[in-house]
Amino acid sequence: MAIDPLSEPIDAGEHQEFAGIRIDLFQAGDARVKRLVYQAGGRWSEHVKPHVDTELCEHAHVGFLVRGRLAGEYPDGCTFDFVAPTGVHIDPGHDSWVPGDQPAVLIEFDFGPDTIARLGIPASHQH
Numbered sequence: 249m250a251i252d253p254l255s256e257p258i259d260a261g262e263h264q265e266f267a268g269i270r271i272d273l274f275q276a277g278d279a280r281v282k283r284l285v286y287q288a289g290g291r292w293s294e295h296v297k298p299h300v301d302t303e304l305c306e307h308a309h310v311g312f313l314v315r316g317r318l319a320g321e322y323p324d325g326c327t328f329d330f331v332a333p334t335g336v337h338i339d340p341g342h343d344s345w346v347p348g349d350q351p352a353v354l355i356e357f358d359f360g361p362d363t364i365a366r367l368g369i370p371a372s373h374q375h
């Protein structure tokens with residue numbers, strides 16, 4: 249079986265696994281570059297919510313989906329459905345999931361807790 253550079257472990261950086269999501273994180277000045285590998289069938293409200301104190305994912309996600317599919321919904325009923333390869337911008341306050349049988353691999357850029365302010369992203373989904 250061939251090695252898959254998009255989802256195989258990366259030697260450098262910080263490695264985390266949280267609620268079935270594999271995370272590789274690298275500092276780049278004040279910013280962070282993250283590779284997130286979301287497992288097929290994973291859903292934020294089922295797998296992550298039990299480990300956090302929020303009803304919805306309150307992180308903003310900005311990056312590039314390099315593999316798979318990432319879908320989700322905001323409380324107002326608006327939905328998103330990204331299919332790789334594509335750019336991704338997801339406002340805070342969402343549920344999300346990985347449809348299909350392939351993991352989703354997202355390369356994400358953020359500033360930790362300052363992401364929303366530093367990137368000028370709304371604090372919640374707007375039309």
